[in-house]
Amino acid sequence: MLALLRLAVWTTLVAQLFNEVQAKPSAGTPVYTGVKSFPTEVFAGMYYEPKSMEQEPRPKVARFNGGYFPDSLNNPTQLPTAPPQSEVLMPPQLHGKAQVDQLIKDAFNIAGQLFKKDQQLSATCDLCRTGLATLQKLAHVSPEIVPDILGSICDTFGVFDLLNFKQECKRTLSKAVYGGPITQVLSSANFSANAMDAQGICGQVPSLNLCPKPTEKFSDDFLDKWFKGKRHAPQSVVQRWERRLENRIKKQRPKSELLRVPHLTDLHVDGRYMVGTESDCTFGATVACCRVNSYNNTKFHGSFLHGPLPDSEIVHKANYWGSLECDTPWALMANSFQALKELGGSKSWDFAIFTGDLVSHDDLYRYSHDLAEYSEQALYDMFKHYLGDVPLIPSLGNHDTSPENLMAPKSLPQNMGSEFQWDIEYVAQLWSSKNWLNDKQANQVRAHQGGYSISPRKGFRIIALNTDFWYYVNFYNYINMENPDMSGNLRFLTDELLAAEQAGERVWIIGHVLTGWSGAEALNRPGNLFYQIVSRFAPHTLAHIFFGHTHEDHFQLFYFNDNGASLSADRHTKNAVAQAFIAPSITPYMKLNPAIRVLSVDPDTYEVMDYDQYYSQIAEFDDLIRSRANHGPVWRHLYSAREAYSNFNASLSAGTYRAGVHLNGTKWPQYASLNGTFWAALTDEMEVRPELLTYFSDIQSRLSPTAKTCTTSACYKANLCYLRAGSPLQGQQCDPDYDTVARS
Numbered sequence: 001m002l003a004l005l006r007l008a009v010w011t012t013l014v015a016q017l018f019n020e021v022q023a024k025p026s027a028g029t030p031v032y033t034g035v036k037s038f039p040t041e042v043f044a045g046m047y048y049e050p051k052s053m054e055q056e057p058r059p060k061v062a063r064f065n066g067g068y069f070p071d072s073l074n075n076p077t078q079l080p081t082a083p084p085q086s087e088v089l090m091p092p093q094l095h096g097k098a099q100v101d102q103l104i105k106d107a108f109n110i111a112g113q114l115f116k117k118d119q120q121l122s123a124t125c126d127l128c129r130t131g132l133a134t135l136q137k138l139a140h141v142s143p144e145i146v147p148d149i150l151g152s153i154c155d156t157f158g159v160f161d162l163l164n165f166k167q168e169c170k171r172t173l174s175k176a177v178y179g180g181p182i183t184q185v186l187s188s189a190n191f192s193a194n195a196m197d198a199q200g201i202c203g204q205v206p207s208l209n210l211c212p213k214p215t216e217k218f219s220d221d222f223l224d225k226w227f228k229g230k231r232h233a234p235q236s237v238v239q240r241w242e243r244r245l246e247n248r249i250k251k252q253r254p255k256s257e258l259l260r261v262p263h264l265t266d267l268h269v270d271g272r273y274m275v276g277t278e279s280d281c282t283f284g285a286t287v288a289c290c291r292v293n294s295y296n297n298t299k300f301h302g303s304f305l306h307g308p309l310p311d312s313e314i315v316h317k318a319n320y321w322g323s324l325e326c327d328t329p330w331a332l333m334a335n336s337f338q339a340l341k342e343l344g345g346s347k348s349w350d351f352a353i354f355t356g357d358l359v360s361h362d363d364l365y366r367y368s369h370d371l372a373e374y375s376e377q378a379l380y381d382m383f384k385h386y387l388g389d390v391p392l393i394p395s396l397g398n399h400d401t402s403p404e405n406l407m408a409p410k411s412l413p414q415n416m417g418s419e420f421q422w423d424i425e426y427v428a429q430l431w432s433s434k435n436w437l438n439d440k441q442a443n444q445v446r447a448h449q450g451g452y453s454i455s456p457r458k459g460f461r462i463i464a465l466n467t468d469f470w471y472y473v474n475f476y477n478y479i480n481m482e483n484p485d486m487s488g489n490l491r492f493l494t495d496e497l498l499a500a501e502q503a504g505e506r507v508w509i510i511g512h513v514l515t516g517w518s519g520a521e522a523l524n525r526p527g528n529l530f531y532q533i534v535s536r537f538a539p540h541t542l543a544h545i546f547f548g549h550t551h552e553d554h555f556q557l558f559y560f561n562d563n564g565a566s567l568s569a570d571r572h573t574k575n576a577v578a579q580a581f582i583a584p585s586i587t588p589y590m591k592l593n594p595a596i597r598v599l600s601v602d603p604d605t606y607e608v609m610d611y612d613q614y615y616s617q618i619a620e621f622d623d624l625i626r627s628r629a630n631h632g633p634v635w636r637h638l639y640s641a642r643e644a645y646s647n648f649n650a651s652l653s654a655g656t657y658r659a660g661v662h663l664n665g666t667k668w669p670q671y672a673s674l675n676g677t678f679w680a681a682l683t684d685e686m687e688v689r690p691e692l693l694t695y696f697s698d699i700q701s702r703l704s705p706t707a708k709t710c711t712t713s714a715c716y717k718a719n720l721c722y723l724r725a726g727s728p729l730q731g732q733q734c735d736p737d738y739d740t741v742a743r744s
């Protein structure tokens with residue numbers, strides 16, 4: 001009720017703010033009303049088919065290479081307690097077992113001092129380095145015991161609480177989950193005084209801040225080599241691009257001639273979602289609600305046994321169609337794909353992009369190779385079913401692996417480099433089996449561990465990256481941090497861009513983990529190298545960048561910078577070279593409405609002329625069940641970027657409109673794309689018209705009734721700062737308190 005009220009208020013508010021947006025009874029025009037039945041025909045069969053939405057359907061998924069995934073992967077009553085022991089990753093023992101007891105004592109002693117948290121930074125940093133060196137010795141003489149020691153240190157000193165990480169120490173740091181991989185990193189990282197690894201680990205583990213962060217700056221020498229002596233786009237390339245822009249003015253295309261490209265991201269299907277359980281759970285030591293073991297401690301006291309609670313002890317029951325606090329149940333997953341197909345209409349799509357994350361959020365010890373492969377197989381089967389011959393260009397997310405978030409670069413010593421090849425090989429073959437990749441690209445996926453380059457149309461190229469290689473939770477990135485590109489993904493990207501520049505192609509980059517915004521996700525050095533690459537190739541060759549990961553709808557800007565330190569970039573609108581679109585998720589997790597974005601793309605320059613955002617309001621799902629509606633969730637058109645954002649009247653009046661693009665009245669001209677200059681100018685407009693930032697924050701969650709709205713000057717300031725931050729270090733200069741409207 002409250003939710004509906006807020007929506008109504010919101011709708012009038014927006015109607016007042018934007019004369020383009022009409023007042024509507026509910027926010028957005030309905031465009032698709034879902035069917036009630038589950039599309040069993042997509043799968044090999046069903047392990048379970050509910051009669052009347054009392055539980056989720058449980059599809060039987062066939063592996064492309066033979067056999068079926070077991071029902072246990074989507075049976076909500078069978079929660080695994082640990083990954084298979086066969087999936088344990090551990091380093092070899094390097095020396096004899098001398099000194100073990102002393103080393104353990106030292107490690108505890110150092111941890112005790114470190115996690116007291118009232119130290120001077122310099123003392124803390126040295127202590128942290130000594131601690132790592134001690135653990136390394138232990139990892140060399142007795143690797144088997146390190147996971148246990150880590151678990152005990154974590155429990156004894158409340159380390160996960162300090163990190164605000166809601167997991168159980170012992171289980172999470174067990175050998176088969178993170179304990180083994182962390183022991184591998186301890187064994188192989190370079191902790192000598194001049195190497196960067198110790199400082200990197202102590203400095204980039206968030207909330208701890210035990211050391212200053214490693215510098216992002218690259219030397220001229222490094223950059224000369226990196227760009228093979230070609231630090232800037234040749235004049236002929238710039239002129240070629242300018243001619244193309246002029247042609248677009250002459251040849252203005254109506255919307256009907258633009259390419260239509262859906263951008264989906266963050267599906268996170270949860271086969272273990274259980275209808276009727278607590279959706280508004282207090283997490284305790286688990287990350288997922290809507291599970292057989294979920295409860296809210298304001299309603300339920302006592303020691304919890306598995307099994308659905310009586311209704312009287314539940315705050316909000318998990319809905320068949322999905323719940324605001326939870327990942328995507330099968331019913332919503334199918335509904336979203338049906339909406340995708342429906343939105344394509346009779347003309348269908350030109351191609352589609354997907355920026356990763358298929359697997360559900362779960363306690364780390366519930367991940368397994370099977371869970372990753374099952375999610376990959378099931379959801380790429382769905383993509384194929386609903387897209388038909390429309391090519392999908394997918395990229396990997398940090399959840400699409402096991403243990404969650406981890407992927408060791410191939411170049412690492414011992415066995416590390418091949419330990420994730422099971423996953424890479426699976427998607428290489430799976431994507432090929434759908435005809436999305438040819439043999440050359442499949443081999444690129446193998447060589448670059450998920451990275452590849454594809455030309456869906458002549459003169460146009462998309463480069464997919466595996467962004468795990470800059471993700472801060474991927475511990476393997478902390479080995480040899482001096483090298484910002486241990487995986488070679490950025491080398492591959494740069495070489496592809498150099499070739500595309502030669503060939504006169506326009507390029508998009510797709511990937512999962514964003515580099516900027518609040519700067520909390522990517523590591524500083526690879527993030528800054530990416531910034532340097534964008535600055536080098538945008539806008540002439542590199543047209544757009546697409547990310548996902550945060551689940552929220554936002555963007556981040558890149559400005560010209562050629563001195564190797566993004567922090568010194570002059571972030572003035574006239575210097576904007578590109579922006580990254582960060583698209584909203586399908587998964588409602590956390591407190592978001594599912595959304596599908598549709599790009600309208602110019603077929604000559606491959607620039608985005610507009611996008612339309614569609615969404616489904618979860619607050620309506622309970623009514624669907626209560627009223628026994630004979631249909632599924634309704635999808636609505638929420639906004640078009642051009643309608644919502646192309647009026648620059650306030651900055652124009654204030655004299656702060658500095659894009660240099662001649663406006664049509666107060667509007668961004670029709671011929672001009674929504675390029676970096678547009679989004680940079682929008683931040684200037686937001687600065688003088690902060691109601692736009694309030695609107696932006698409501699859109700960020702797709703009008704989720706429980707998300708926060710940005711209405712204070714501190715929040716405005718922080719958001720403008722995030723929007724202008726394309727590199728990690730730029731983002732880290734912003735107030736971190738407003739980087740999400742939904743997650744807590």
Ligand SMILES: *[C@@H]1O[C@H](CO)[C@@H](O)[C@H](O)[C@H]1NC(C)=O
Nearest residue numbers: 190191192193194195196482
């Ligand atoms: C560790 O780093 C130092 C300083 O960069 C370097 O001199 C040394 O060779 C590295 N050791 C190994 C084993 O890579």
Ligand SMILES: *[C@@H]1O[C@H](CO)[C@@H](O)[C@H](O)[C@H]1NC(C)=O
Nearest residue numbers: 280281282283296297298315
């Ligand atoms: C638990 O229930 C209380 C009371 O109904 C509610 O305010 C809270 O948001 C719920 N969820 C959590 C995570 O505490």
Ligand SMILES: *[C@@H]1O[C@H](CO)[C@@H](O)[C@H](O)[C@H]1NC(C)=O
Nearest residue numbers: 245539576577672675676677
């Ligand atoms: C954006 O488009 C406008 C209009 O075509 C152009 O003047 C400007 O240089 C472009 N900026 C970028 C970063 O592509």
Ligand SMILES: *[C@@H]1O[C@H](CO)[C@@H](O)[C@H](O)[C@H]1NC(C)=O
Nearest residue numbers: 016017018019647649650653
């Ligand atoms: C700009 O336009 C909006 C509505 O689109 C209006 O509310 C606002 O007052 C205008 N501002 C200026 C300075 O013209």
Ligand SMILES: *[C@@H]1O[C@H](CO)[C@@H](O)[C@H](O)[C@H]1NC(C)=O
Nearest residue numbers: 663664665667668669670671
């Ligand atoms: C300016 O905008 C008006 C109203 O949207 C439109 O009819 C006209 O064609 C535009 N002019 C140019 C030069 O784009």
